[in-house]
Each structure stands twice: as C-alpha cells, then as structure tokens.
Amino acid sequence: DQQVKQNSPSLSVQEGRISILNCDYTNSMFDYFLWYKKYPAEGPTFLISISSIKDKNEDGRFTVFLNKSAKHLSLHIVPSQPGDSAVYFCAARGSGGSNYKLTFGKGTLLTVNP
Amino acid sequence: DAGVIQSPRHEVTEMGQEVTLRCKPISGHDYLFWYRQTMMRGLELLIYFNNNVPIDDSGMPEDRFSAKMPNASFSTLKIQPSEPRDSAVYFCASSFDPHTDTQYFGPGTRLTVL
Numbered sequence: 001d002q003q004v005k006q007n008s009p010s011l012s013v014q015e016g017r018i019s020i021l022n023c024d025y026t027n028s029m030f031d032y033f034l035w036y037k038k039y040p041a042e043g044p045t046f047l048i049s050i051s052s053i054k055d056k057n058e059d060g061r062f063t064v065f066l067n068k069s070a071k072h073l074s075l076h077i078v079p080s081q082p083g084d085s086a087v088y089f090c091a092a093r094g095s096g097g098s099n100y101k102l103t104f105g106k107g108t109l110l111t112v113n114p
Numbered sequence: 115d116a117g118v119i120q121s122p123r124h125e126v127t128e129m130g131q132e133v134t135l136r137c138k139p140i141s142g143h144d145y146l147f148w149y150r151q152t153m154m155r156g157l158e159l160l161i162y163f164n165n166n167v168p169i170d171d172s173g174m175p176e177d178r179f180s181a182k183m184p185n186a187s188f189s190t191l192k193i194q195p196s197e198p199r200d201s202a203v204y205f206c207a208s209s210f211d212p213h214t215d216t217q218y219f220g221p222g223t224r225l226t227v228l
Contacts, residue, residue: 002156034216043118043205043219044157089157100145100212101170106156 003027004092006105014113019077021108023090026071030092034102035064035075038087047088048075080112116140118220120206126226132194135223138187139208147217148181148191149205157205163189196227 005024013019023033031052036044050057050064050073057064063076077084090105119138127133139146147162161171166183174181178197183189193200203224207217 036219041221043207043221045219046216049216100162100209101159102217103159104157 002105003030004090004103004105006088006090006108008108009106010109010111012111012113013080015082016079019075019080019084019110019112021075021077021088021090021110023073023075023105024071025073025092027092027094027103028071029094030103031095032093033064033066033073034091034093035062036089036091036104037084038089038107044089077110080110082112082114085110085112118206118208118218120204120220120223122223123221124224124226126228127196128228129197130195131227132192133196133200133225133227135191135204135206135225137189137191137206137220139189139206140218141187143208143210143218144186145209145212145217146183146189147207147209148189149207149219151203151205151222152201160191193225196225198227201225201227 003026034049035047037047038044048059048062048064050066055066066073087107087109089107091102093102121136144165148160149157151157160173161181162169163183181191203222205219205222207219209215209217
C-alpha cells in the first residue's frame, strides 16, 4: 500500500517553461514533506521541503505547494532548464519525537528539452 | 567533505553467495540509514541507526538481511544467502539530526544476483 504516490512516471517540458510535478499522500500523520532530485548513477539530493504548517515554500526557481485538505503537494520549477532533467522523488515524514523514517514516492522522470 | 561513501559501486554475484555492502557516513553525522530502490517498490527504508545503535529495522525484508554499525564511521549491510530478487540499488544516507536536517545520500551500490 503506497502512502506516497507520484502518479506521473515521466514529464517532458520545454526549456524556459514551467515544470509541475505532483505528489499525493494518504497518511494524515505526515507533517513534513521533501523533494529530492536524482541524477543517473548518483544518490538522491535534497531539493526543498515544506512543513505542514505552511502551504508554500520557495527557493529560487523551485516552489513547493502543500494542500493538506487534498493531501496533495506539488513542485514547480520556473523557468525549467536542461540541467533540471532528473528523477524527482517526493518524500514524507510523520510527526512524533523519534520518527525519522522517510516514505518516498516512486519518482517522476523530468526531461527538459532545449 | 567527501560526502557519504559506499562500496562497492557495483556487485554481481551468484544466488546463494554472501554479499556485504559498505558505507562510510559523513563525519559528525549521528544517524545512518540504509535504503533499497527497486522498480516495483521504489525507494524504501530498510534500517536506521542512531549513535551506532539500530533504532528501526522494520524495513529489513527477511532474516537473510543484517546490518551493523561497529563504529561511527562505518556500517555494513549483509545479505546471506543472496537471491535474484535482492537485485536492486542500495543506498546509504547519513544525517546530523534528521528532525531538522536533511539526509545526505551516497551514490549507491547496484547489486545484481544471478
């Protein structure tokens, strides 16, 4: 039973346009959400995160939006660049003292075409 | 800092053989995580350590899997005996404090069991 779902295995956009990657979760105990980016033959690297007390977090070209009522979050990349081509993983963490377990989605392969 | 170091990067073995994967976390990080990535299940947490002590091993799939952390700078994940379904990419990650800090991933070990 997948608690974090990324329903689009792949996404292709043109350079300069907006990329929108989506993520849904089912566990209402999740209170912290992260996006990781992964290039081939490398480990995932942290990109941006958001706490459940917020509905938006921005870092340069990257913005994450959280809709708690819909249990949905999205990552916006504006403008998209060819170097953004990678697999993007959505991850979630539950609340509670020592709960450091991250639950990941299966990832979305983003291709940014020049 | 060299980041999280994993060895070997690739491992090909035959069914029934013992496999040992190694990880050196970032110096000063008290938390170490082992993940497995497969097409079917995505990226899933196997076990994590805090100050060299295993905290949560609920993700370890079977008794054939074992993990140790004899000191703050070294951890192993062992599979004995290995089976073809263990073929996956295994990642190690470390963190200073995963409650406030992100997890830093190593490049992974691609394991193929024939």
